Amino acid sequence: MNLDPQRFREAGQSALADPGLKVALGRLKTHFALGRTRAVARYAGDWEELREQGRAIRDYALSRLDSLLETFERNLMARGGRVHWARDAQEARDIVLGILRQNGARSIIKGKSMVSEEIGLNLFLEANGIAPVETDLGEYIVQLREEPPSHIIAPAFHLSKEQVANTFRWSHTDLDPSRLLVERSALVSEARSVLRARFESADAGITGANFLAADEGAAVLVTNEGNGDLSRLLPKTHIVLTGIEKIVADLDDAAVLLRLLTRSATGQEISSYVSVMLGPRSPGQTDGPENFHVVLVDNGRSKLIGTEAEEVLRCIRCAACLNHCPVYAAVGGHAYGATYTGPIGAALNPGLMGVRMAHHHPNASTFCGRCAEVCPVKIPLPKIMRHWRAREYASGLAPKTMVMGVSLWAFFAKRPAFYRAAAKIAARVLKTFGGRAGTIASLPLLNGWFAVRDFPAPQGKTFHELWSERNDGAR
Amino acid sequence: MTGRDDILSSIRNRRVKTAPRPALYRPPAVPDLVTVFVERVRFANAEVRLLSCDADVPVAIAELLRARNLPAVLHVPPGAASNFAWDMAPGLSLEASPPGSEDAALAIAPLAIAETGTLAYPAAADAPASWHFRAGFEIAIVRVENILPHMETALARLKERGDLGSTINFVTGPSRTGDIEQTLEIGAHGPKALAILVINA
Amino acid sequence: MIARPKVGLFVTCLVDLVRPQIGFAAIKLLERAGCDVGVPVQTCCGQPAWNSGADRHAADLARRVIDAFEPFDYVVAPSGSCAGMIKRHYPEIFEGDAAYGSKTRALAEKTHELLSFLVNVRGMQDVVAECSGLRACYHDSCSSLREMDVTDEPRDLLSSVRGLELAELNEPEVCCGFGGLFSVKYPEISERMADDKIADMQSTGATLVLGADLGCLLHLKGRMQRNGIAMEVRHIAEVLAGMTDDPPLGAADT
Numbered sequence: 041m042n043l044d045p046q047r048f049r050e051a052g053q054s055a056l057a058d059p060g061l062k063v064a065l066g067r068l069k070t071h072f073a074l075g076r077t078r079a080v081a082r083y084a085g086d087w088e089e090l091r092e093q094g095r096a097i098r099d100y101a102l103s104r105l106d107s108l109l110e111t112f113e114r115n116l117m118a119r120g121g122r123v124h125w126a127r128d129a130q131e132a133r134d135i136v137l138g139i140l141r142q143n144g145a146r147s148i149i150k151g152k153s154m155v156s157e158e159i160g161l162n163l164f165l166e167a168n169g170i171a172p173v174e175t176d177l178g179e180y181i182v183q184l185r186e187e188p189p190s191h192i193i194a195p196a197f198h199l200s201k202e203q204v205a206n207t208f209r210w211s212h213t214d215l216d217p218s219r220l221l222v223e224r225s226a227l228v229s230e231a232r233s234v235l236r237a238r239f240e241s242a243d244a245g246i247t248g249a250n251f252l253a254a255d256e257g258a259a260v261l262v263t264n265e266g267n268g269d270l271s272r273l274l275p276k277t278h279i280v281l282t283g284i285e286k287i288v289a290d291l292d293d294a295a296v297l298l299r300l301l302t303r304s305a306t307g308q309e310i311s312s313y314v315s316v317m318l319g320p321r322s323p324g325q326t327d328g329p330e331n332f333h334v335v336l337v338d339n340g341r342s343k344l345i346g347t348e349a350e351e352v353l354r355c356i357r358c359a360a361c362l363n364h365c366p367v368y369a370a371v372g373g374h375a376y377g378a379t380y381t382g383p384i385g386a387a388l389n390p391g392l393m394g395v396r397m398a399h400h401h402p403n404a405s406t407f408c409g410r411c412a413e414v415c416p417v418k419i420p421l422p423k424i425m426r427h428w429r430a431r432e433y434a435s436g437l438a439p440k441t442m443v444m445g446v447s448l449w450a451f452f453a454k455r456p457a458f459y460r461a462a463a464k465i466a467a468r469v470l471k472t473f474g475g476r477a478g479t480i481a482s483l484p485l486l487n488g489w490f491a492v493r494d495f496p497a498p499q500g501k502t503f504h505e506l507w508s509e510r511n512d513g514a515r
Numbered sequence: 516m517t518g519r520d521d522i523l524s525s526i527r528n529r530r531v532k533t534a535p536r537p538a539l540y541r542p543p544a545v546p547d548l549v550t551v552f553v554e555r556v557r558f559a560n561a562e563v564r565l566l567s568c569d570a571d572v573p574v575a576i577a578e579l580l581r582a583r584n585l586p587a588v589l590h591v592p593p594g595a596a597s598n599f600a601w602d603m604a605p606g607l608s609l610e611a612s613p614p615g616s617e618d619a620a621l622a623i624a625p626l627a628i629a630e631t632g633t634l635a636y637p638a639a640a641d642a643p644a645s646w647h648f649r650a651g652f653e654i655a656i657v658r659v660e661n662i663l664p665h666m667e668t669a670l671a672r673l674k675e676r677g678d679l680g681s682t683i684n685f686v687t688g689p690s691r692t693g694d695i696e697q698t699l700e701i702g703a704h705g706p707k708a709l710a711i712l713v714i715n716a
Numbered sequence: 717m718i719a720r721p722k723v724g725l726f727v728t729c730l731v732d733l734v735r736p737q738i739g740f741a742a743i744k745l746l747e748r749a750g751c752d753v754g755v756p757v758q759t760c761c762g763q764p765a766w767n768s769g770a771d772r773h774a775a776d777l778a779r780r781v782i783d784a785f786e787p788f789d790y791v792v793a794p795s796g797s798c799a800g801m802i803k804r805h806y807p808e809i810f811e812g813d814a815a816y817g818s819k820t821r822a823l824a825e826k827t828h829e830l831l832s833f834l835v836n837v838r839g840m841q842d843v844v845a846e847c848s849g850l851r852a853c854y855h856d857s858c859s860s861l862r863e864m865d866v867t868d869e870p871r872d873l874l875s876s877v878r879g880l881e882l883a884e885l886n887e888p889e890v891c892c893g894f895g896g897l898f899s900v901k902y903p904e905i906s907e908r909m910a911d912d913k914i915a916d917m918q919s920t921g922a923t924l925v926l927g928a929d930l931g932c933l934l935h936l937k938g939r940m941q942r943n944g945i946a947m948e949v950r951h952i953a954e955v956l957a958g959m960t961d962d963p964p965l966g967a968a969d970t
Contacts, residue, residue, distance in 0.1 A: 049902065049904075052902070052904065052905060053904050056904050056905070056908055069887075366890055366891045366893065366909050366912075367902075367905055367909075370905045370908045370909060371905060403898075403901060403902075404898070404901070404902050404905065405895065405898065406858065406891050406893065406894065406895025406896075406898045406909075407767065407858070407895060408858035408862070408891035408895070409858055409859075409862040409863070410858075410862075410889065410890075410891070412862075413862065423808075426766070426767060426769065428769075429767070429768060429769030430769035430770075430771050431769070432769055433768060433769035433770050433771070434769070434771070438768070438769065442768060442897070442901075443770075446764060446765055446768050446770045446773060447770075447773070449760070449764060449765070450765055450770065450773035450776065450777065452759070453729075453759040453760040453762070453777055454759075454776055454777065454780065456757050456758070456759050459759045463729075463732060463733050466733060467733055467734075470733075470734075474966075478963065478966050478967045479938075479941045479966045481942075486900055487900075488899070488900030488901060488902075488903045489899060489900050489903070489938070491903045491904075491907075492903045492904070492906065492907035492910075492939065492942065493899075493903075493907075493910070493935065493938030493939045493941075493942050494938045494939075494941040494942050494966070495934065495938050495966075496734070496934055496937045496938060496941070496949075496965040496966025496967075497966060498733055498734040498735065499734070499735055499736060499737065499962070501736065502732050502733060502736060503727050503731055503732040503736035503739040503740075504727070504732055504755075505736075506736050506740070507736075507739070507755055
């Protein structure tokens with residue numbers, strides 16, 4: 041299980057050799073991408089206009105991030121909610137633990153929260169004697185397997201139903217071992233009944249939020265299973281973990297983004313549940329939390345403001361970029377060794393984790409641009425990845441062989457006469473290496489090319505040579 | 516310096532761009548509210564029936580339960596029971612306790628959204644939010660005149676009525692998951708089924 | 717439309733080194749489209765440096781290109797990738813630059829990918845060429861598709877090639893795995909992407925693969941050769957210009 045982003049290549053190689061994973065990753069096309077394509081085609085309005093509106097809503101919010109966060113805080117507090125500000129992962133973990141301890145919470149349930157993965161919350165809470173139980177089905181499954189989620193919205197995307205069944209068999213030991221667990225519906229039913237007791241008995245629920253709305257002081261949760269709402273409504277304490285960049289001006293803006301989010305993510309017009317959370321329970325209500333806390337997490341996000349990577353903060357975590365990325369489709373999420381994977385991971389991780397730690401992510405891209413095409417808020421993902429490559433180069437962190445290669449290339453390319461002379465020689469030499477078959481199977485350098493390919497031999501003379509010959513002949 | 520101070524000044528010190536507030540988005544017009552609502556509800560894997568008056572509700576509910584081989588027991592939130600003449604469906608018994616995972620529960624939706632086939636439930640003392648997620652089968656009632664075109668219109672209407680309250684649940688269809696092999700399964704932790712009775716009085 | 721425009725041919729370093737006849741095919745097509753073609757002093761558009769994050773080298777190379785091609789009415793490249801570098805990324809490099817800002821925008825305005833130029837600017841609708849009884853498939857490079865908006869143009873021109881049957885790939889929008897230096901930095905992933913693309917090509921029953929970006933074609937043909945898959949690969953310009961006497965990519969000299 042790769043938890044180290046610097047081992048992306050090795051982890052990717054293992055992933056490529058895993059036939060079960062290949063089957064699972066095939067569903068990116070047949071399920072996710074196809075779902076999105078259909079939903080976009082069905083949209084009654086103009087999809088490109090909607091994307092542009094989404095971009096403008098997010099850019100406006102980012103340009104007023106500080107005042108919107110203050111407005112949100114004021115409005116939420118007016119309704120009895122509490123707002124906490126965490127500069128980094130450690131502070132966020134401490135704040136959450138503090139809230140749980142203050143409320144004497146022992147039994148904790150969680151809805152899916154990528155921020156909680158990002159800050160390593162579960163391990164920290166377990167080390168402090170409080171073990172949270174994931175209730176989102178995919179998160180529950182990977183928690184049982186002690187794996188991180190492999191996809192931003194589908195945590196167990198890498199697994200087959202047989203693997204899920206096996207996981208349930210060795211985890212739910214008080215159930216009848218001879219029970220059938222062949223159908224997906226049987227697995228879902230089992231999770232429903234096993235987890236229902238947890239919802240009823242939990243002291244605290246921790247969820248994420250898909251959006252924050254400043255004017256109303258609301259957090260918005262977009263889910264399908266119902267676990268998110270059970271986690272937030274039944275326990276006495278509800279903690280929302282969210283990145284600071286999730287805020288928009290008001291719920292109307294959130295409604296627009298919602299149209300983009302569900303279509304881009306799962307191909308739905310809307311999710312089963314969109315929950316607007318405004319504060320603790322009102323007097324007279326018999327459910328809803330008594331304590332409602334929102335933890336705003338920075339953890340490197342504000343540092344991206346004013347940089348060439350700022351647009352990455354528009355992200356609404358739909359995972360469309362993952363679903364259309366040929367690199368993600370080849371190696372899957374675990375190879376990245378990080379919470380955020382695929383193109384958004386490549387654009388975000390160097391900012392959150394540092395260029396050195398996350399250097400593979402922006403480099404492992406062909407810049408095909410499919411991600412930017414499908415991004416509902418028009419993040420120029422390849423441009424941001426290239427920016428991180430430039431930062432890597434300028435910081436002296438790029439691999440020495442590559443830097444030398446590029447410098448050598450640039451040296452010649454800036455001197456046409458040298459370049460032409462060298463190219464003439466190279467064309468002949470390579471043609472000779474190609475032999476009668478016309479193909480080269482290996483060369484001393486460029487192992488990366490020849491590891492998996494031959495090189496079609498050149499014709500033997502350069503264009504510029506032949507062009508000169510032609511023009512000389514014409515005179 | 517608190518976390519709050521540091522984060523806010525980090526943002527302020529770095530900000531370079533200003534971006535204009537975009538004009539309000541105009542979502543695609545909904546030509547016929549009831550038709551679109553019904554079509555969207557069905558698309559979202561929920562059942563929908565049109566009734567001509569409140570008096571038809573108890574019998575419709577009894578039929579819905581029978582059709583699913585469910586016991587004739589309906590959990591009804593506080594205060595909602597008095598709206599209907601339950602003696603029209605004598606076999607049906609009412610429960611005031613919160614529904615369990617296999618139970619049927621009634622929900623009154625003050626508003627609905629045609630664009631997506633969505634029910635809007637602002638939580639209230641007599642309309643507990645958790646019921647929408649506890650039940651195995653939710654039976655919702657909405658009046659045709661309360662079907663609005665878009666979420667934006669629903670939000671505006673809720674704001675007109677006063678404070679938004681502690682929470683609003685927008686519910687579209689039963690619960691579902693795609694978490695196993697990315698294949699849709701209806702019925703996850705929330706209700707396994709949803710039926711909507713639209714009163715077209 | 718300019719009567720007899722002066723077109724600067726951007727040869728591309730791969731065409732220059734590996735397969736000059738693509739350059740000559742491009743010239744033939746451009747002349748047929750009524751253009752006077754010039755080939756100013758040039759080496760590389762700077763994309764390898766740009767994509768590696770070597771911004772200063774990229775800017776140095778870009779200035780040379782901007783200066784060399786300034787005198788022309790149009791700049792045309794038989795490559796979506798190089799044309800894209802000039803048209804889309806040079807303006808990024810020199811945005812706000814006092815010396816080169818407006819010169820770059822002017823150059824970008826008049827830079828085109830070959831097929832798009834022939835069809836959209838010169839109004840070329842057909843070619844006089846023949847490719848007897850061959851079934852071909854066309855590989856859209858990512859840069860042609862997404863940076864240069866080339867979609868119908870190659871197909872329009874190919875439809876006039878006598879004897880050529882064109883089959884469409886099932887997934888033309890999926891990257892072939894070349895991506896410049898990506899192909900050597902992450903060879904295993906590049907290999908998987910190539911194999912998927914080649915399988916798609918084989919499934920069409922085509923025996924000839926055409927494309928407008930030599931980098932993609934070298935990567936795909938190289939992989940086919942490694943795996944013993946016999947499909948002919950050519951740059952589309954060679955077929956459109958009727959210059960198919962010479963062997964295709966990586967084939968034996970007969």
